[in-house]
Amino acid sequence: MTAAEEALFRLAADVAASRTGRRMPPLAADTRSQPPPSVAVARPQPPVPVPCGPAPQLEMATLATSSKGNATLVRAGSTAVLVDAGISARRLTEGLRGLGVEPASLAGIFITHEHSDHVAGLATFLKRYDVPVYANRATWEALGDIGVTYARRRIPLAAEMTVGHLRIQRFATSHDAADPSGFTFCAGRVKGAVCTDLGVVTKSVASALAGANLLVLEANHDPDMLRTGPYVGYLKQRIAGPQGHLANAQAARLLAWLYRGQALDVIWAHRSATNNDVAKVQDTVIAELAREGISPAQESIHWQHGRPDGTVRMVVADTVEESETCCERVKIESIL
Numbered sequence: 429m430t431a432a433e434e435a436l437f438r439l440a441a442d443v444a445a446s447r448t449g450r451r452m453p454p455l456a457a458d459t460r461s462q463p464p465p466s467v468a469v470a471r472p473q474p475p476v477p478v479p480c481g482p483a484p485q486l487e488m489a490t491l492a493t494s495s496k497g498n499a500t501l502v503r504a505g506s507t508a509v510l511v512d513a514g515i516s517a518r519r520l521t522e523g524l525r526g527l528g529v530e531p532a533s534l535a536g537i538f539i540t541h542e543h544s545d546h547v548a549g550l551a552t553f554l555k556r557y558d559v560p561v562y563a564n565r566a567t568w569e570a571l572g573d574i575g576v577t578y579a580r581r582r583i584p585l586a587a588e589m590t591v592g593h594l595r596i597q598r599f600a601t602s603h604d605a606a607d608p609s610g611f612t613f614c615a616g617r618v619k620g621a622v623c624t625d626l627g628v629v630t631k632s633v634a635s636a637l638a639g640a641n642l643l644v645l646e647a648n649h650d651p652d653m654l655r656t657g658p659y660v661g662y663l664k665q666r667i668a669g670p671q672g673h674l675a676n677a678q679a680a681r682l683l684a685w686l687y688r689g690q691a692l693d694v695i696w697a698h699r700s701a702t703n704n705d706v707a708k709v710q711d712t713v714i715a716e717l718a719r720e721g722i723s724p725a726q727e728s729i730h731w732q733h734g735r736p737d738g739t740v741r742m743v744v745a746d747t748v749e750e751s752e753t754c755c756e757r758v759k760i761e762s763i764l
């Protein structure tokens with residue numbers, strides 16, 4: 429990171445601290461090597477006015493989440509979007525209707541990246557429902573036939589977009605895909621994020637998530653289970669590598685870093701059925717939070733464990749005192 433980027437990060441942390449009255453501790457150092465640095469550095473931009481709409485609450489629901497298939501509904505007011513479509517079109521349709529969302533009414537599908545556990549149901553779903561798809565160009569090209577067939581549906585991702593009641597920001601993640609993304613969603617004064625499929629928590633990821641109230645956050649594997657498990661060597665290396673997936677402790681440290689006393693609800697996502705289990709996630713998160721002096725039982729922090737085969741839903745109401753800070757982006761992008 430350059431000196432300018434360091435200064436920018438410190439400034440962002442100071443701004444956040446001044447808003448919350450609680451100083452951010454330094455982000456725990458990643459235990460793995462960082463991906464190669466990029467020369468591209470975004471310049472700080474003035475804050476964009478926040479269209480704080482009438483949405484009373486922000487809802488996130490994983491229709492399914494695991495290493496085998498991922499799809500998340502994000503809804504505020506009358507606006508509903510899907511993040512990824514990695515389960516069959518039938519399961520997507522049933523899951524959406526189970527939450528009272530007619531599939532054709534979706535304002536968009538946001539694609540994080542082209543891996544099959546995120547797009548397996550996309551082509552069939554698009555045959556049935558004329559829904560716009562938000563994806564960046566490299567991801568769209570990597571989708572191959574789907575990208576060609578449904579090119580007219582594509583809406584290029586911008587750093588910031590407004591779709592109905594949702595203000596959406598894209599951030600880059602470190603993963604072995606063409607141009608992988610995570611997303612934050614602001615509705616009124618509440619901020620949510622979908623952040624899975626990343627090998628390391630970079631400062632740009634952390635800054636994008638700062639101030640969040642509702643997270644769909646990856647807790648993919650337990651390193652010991654991965655190391656002693658049945659996967660072949662190259663796959664173990666890939667998963668544990670800087671462009672792989674988040675281990676439980678990495679996710680827990682990020683949560684501890686993000687928590688500033690605000691209402692913060694989490695759905696633990698993208699859990700490996702082979703290299704992880706609910707108890708490992710639970711124990712690791714509690715231990716890492718305790719290390720920072722945070723006891724979930726006494727704080728406004730709650731979580732559920734995402735399911736590979738069913739819906740898990742969390743809602744945060746717009747009663748958060750941290751208010752207008754939610755949608756202001758901490759501008760330290762492109763550190764990757």
Ligand SMILES: [Zn+2]
Pocket residue numbers: 541543603605625
């Ligand atoms: Zn992936």
Ligand SMILES: [Zn+2]
Pocket residue numbers: 495498543545546625698
């Ligand atoms: Zn995945």
